[in-house]
Amino acid sequence: xxxxxxxxxxxxxxxxxxxxxxxxxxxxxxxxxxxxxxxxxxxxxxxxxxxxxxxxxxxxxxxxxxxxxxxxxxxxxxxxxxxxxxxxxxxxxxxxxxxxxxxxxxxxxxxxxxxxxxxxxxxxxxxxxxxxxxxxxxxxxxxxxxxxxxxxxxxxxxxxxxxxxxxxxxxxxx
Amino acid sequence: xxxxxxxxxxxxxxxxxxxxxxxxxxxxxxxxxxxxxxxxxxxxxxxxxxxxxxxxxxxxxxxxxxxxxxxxxxxxxxxxxxxxxxxxxxxxxxxxxxxxxxxxxxxxxxxxxxxxxxxxxxxxxxxxxxxxxx
Numbered sequence: 127x128x129x130x131x132x133x134x135x136x137x138x139x140x141x142x143x144x145x146x147x148x149x150x151x152x153x154x155x156x157x158x159x160x161x162x163x164x165x166x167x168x169x170x171x172x173x174x175x176x177x178x179x180x181x182x183x184x185x186x187x188x189x190x191x192x193x194x195x196x197x198x199x200x201x202x203x204x205x206x207x208x209x210x211x212x213x214x215x216x217x218x219x220x221x222x223x224x225x226x227x228x229x230x231x232x233x234x235x236x237x238x239x240x241x242x243x244x245x246x247x248x249x250x251x252x253x254x255x256x257x258x259x260x261x262x263x264x265x266x267x268x269x270x271x272x273x274x275x276x277x278x279x280x281x282x283x284x285x286x287x288x289x290x291x292x293x294x295x296x297x298x299x300x
Numbered sequence: 301x302x303x304x305x306x307x308x309x310x311x312x313x314x315x316x317x318x319x320x321x322x323x324x325x326x327x328x329x330x331x332x333x334x335x336x337x338x339x340x341x342x343x344x345x346x347x348x349x350x351x352x353x354x355x356x357x358x359x360x361x362x363x364x365x366x367x368x369x370x371x372x373x374x375x376x377x378x379x380x381x382x383x384x385x386x387x388x389x390x391x392x393x394x395x396x397x398x399x400x401x402x403x404x405x406x407x408x409x410x411x412x413x414x415x416x417x418x419x420x421x422x423x424x425x426x427x428x429x430x431x432x433x434x
Contacts, residue, residue, distance in 0.1 A: 131348070131351070131352070134348070134351060135344065135348055138343075138344045138347050138348070139344050142339040142343055142344055142347075143336045143337070143338060143339055144336060145339075146337065146338075146339035146340070146343065147336040147337050150337065151334070156340075160339075160340055160343065163339065163343070163347075164343075164346065164347050164350060167347045167351075168347070168350055168351060171351045233329075233333070234332075234333045237329075237330060237333040237334070238333065238334075241334075252330075253334070256327070256330050256331045256334040257334040257335070257336060259331070284323065284326070284327065284330075285323075287326075287330070288322075288323060288326045291326070
């Protein structure tokens, strides 16, 4: 059963940043990310009446987006490493200026680029941990994996990222 | 950590603590870098348009040309494999039949040779005056 259009629009507007950011960071390709994000919302539209609370909707959207994004990676044999430059140009052309955070745009872009070089399993947990600020057990529930696997991927992903950052960004990692 | 403290806890632990601190700092910086980004301009409108239109279901049904080609290639490979298996099986069966026919011929030849040898022996025994009957 599909949900009401008004309610659906409200959910799209509420969650579009989360869904699109997840899709973009997992696939590493702007166009694919939009397609994945649209598909996730359309699935929500069709399945919407079964979702009872805001938390349930958020959990459901995260899970479907991650699955669709990894499916897209495999189906299209997208190599995020190759698409990283396009990602950086499009993703940061507008957003980074308004942050005003301590990190400058170049460092943020470089970290995003390094993220795209991680193996898929590590990249997914790193994105869920640091973008969505989810705990390892929450990630494990979302992905249907043992907590130990999630922790291991998280730890290895983080160390790998840091090592790569240490080599390529000496001014950033002290 | 002072030099005195470093001496007390040992160089390995000092190194571990330093590494942990660096990792923690790096995690913080990573979390700052990985903020959500804005969806593309007009994203919500495009989603609503797809939800309203017939493309929701048709998108699933319509196959992309590349996918169609992949299906054809997959089908062709499967057919080739099936044909190969069939030919292989046929050759194998024919080979087995030939082997069986050859074995039968060899057996029959051996029986003939044995019969001839026995006949010859019986004739010799009869000549010697021994008769074993018919």
